[in-house]
Amino acid sequence: xxxxxxNPLFLSMQEGKNYTIYCxxxxxxxxxxxxxxxxxxxxxxxxxxxxxxxxxxxGRLMASLDTKARLSTLHITAAVHxxxxxxxxxxxxxxxxxxxxxxxxxxxVVTP
Amino acid sequence: DAxxxxxxxxxxxxxxTPVTLRCHQTxxxxxxxxxxxxxxxxxxxxHYSxxxxxxxxxxxxxxxxxxxxxxxxxxxxxxxxxxxxxxxYFCAISGGLVSNEQFFGPGTRLxxx
Numbered sequence: 001x002x003x004x005x006x007n008p009l010f011l012s013m014q015e016g017k018n019y020t021i022y023c024x025x026x027x028x029x030x031x032x033x034x035x036x037x038x039x040x041x042x043x044x045x046x047x048x049x050x051x052x053x054x055x056x057x058x059g060r061l062m063a064s065l066d067t068k069a070r071l072s073t074l075h076i077t078a079a080v081h082x083x084x085x086x087x088x089x090x091x092x093x094x095x096x097x098x099x100x101x102x103x104x105x106x107x108x109v110v111t112p
Numbered sequence: 113d114a115x116x117x118x119x120x121x122x123x124x125x126x127x128x129t130p131v132t133l134r135c136h137q138t139x140x141x142x143x144x145x146x147x148x149x150x151x152x153x154x155x156x157x158x159h160y161s162x163x164x165x166x167x168x169x170x171x172x173x174x175x176x177x178x179x180x181x182x183x184x185x186x187x188x189x190x191x192x193x194x195x196x197x198x199x200x201y202f203c204a205i206s207g208g209l210v211s212n213e214q215f216f217g218p219g220t221r222l223x224x225x
Contacts, residue, residue: 004154031212042202043155043216050211088154090214097162098143098212099170102154 002027004091006103013079013110021074021106023089031092032065032072033100036085043088047074079110115139116217118203124223131190133220135203137183143206144186145214146170146178148199155202161186193224 003026013019023032031050035043047056049065049072056063060083062075072089086107090100115138125131135144143162147155157170159178167178175197177189190197203217 033213035216042218045213045215048211048213090155092212097160097168098206098214099145099157099160100214102147102156104152104154 002029002091002093002101004089004101004103006089006106009104009106011106011108013076013083013108015080015110015112016078019076019079019108021076021087021089021108023072023074023091023103025070025091025101027094028067028070029091029094030067033090033092034063034072034074035088035090037088037105038085046087076108081110081112084108084110116203116205116215118201118217118220120220121218122221124225125193126225127194128192131193131222131224133188133201133203133222135186135188135217137186137205139205139207139215140183141205141207142183143214144180145204145206146176146186146188147202147204148172148197149202149219150199158188158201190222193222195224198222198224 005024034046047063052067054065060077065072086105088105090102093099117136119134145160146158156172161167161180179187201220204214206214
């Protein structure tokens with residue numbers, strides 16, 4: 001059974017500093033997804049990582065995937081208040097139906 | 113947003129009553145999913161569909177059933193709602209292309225008293 005673990009579950013960030021969220025998973029998969037969720041809202045797709053060594057960047061966020069280590073990281077550069085949200089990683093299961101297993105989420109609060 | 117709507121958006125019901133949630137998409141995507149979101153659990157898959165009339169159970173399917181009679185609609189039914197089914201329910205769709213990226217609907221907040 002695929003298990004996905006995110007850490008930390010809560011991250012208090014200071015504006016202007018750099019931080020990393022980690023996503024570990026337990027069985028082989030070659031696709032990993034990062035989503036953002038604002039309070040009371042739906043999930044918004046941030047990144048789709050399709051292969052080992054994949055790196056995607058958008059603004060202050062950068063995501064990478066190491067399938068051999070079964071690890072993805074979401075790096076935040078120079079945090080700003082607008083990045084306050086909950087971030088989820090999700091890993092594709094090995095069956096044919098595109099199912100995803102989600103981590104518990106990392107709640108990020110950015111303060112001045 | 114991808115063309116996904118959910119109805120109702122909010123519902124309060126009583127224990128023991130049946131409840132049906134609807135997910136409607138205009139993207140003609142093959143795959144549709146129902147998740148529930150509870151604090152500390154992320155999103156957990158309830159049921160999914162890989163085509164019209166083709167559905168299967170997910171991780172937390174007990175107490176739920178689904179139907180998909182048209183590509184665009186995926187219904188989730190709680191046959192006899194319980195307080196443990198109080199949650200936020202999200203529908204997602206995927207075109208099943210290389211990325212298998214899932215796009216989420218706005219969610220339904222269900223409270224069972």
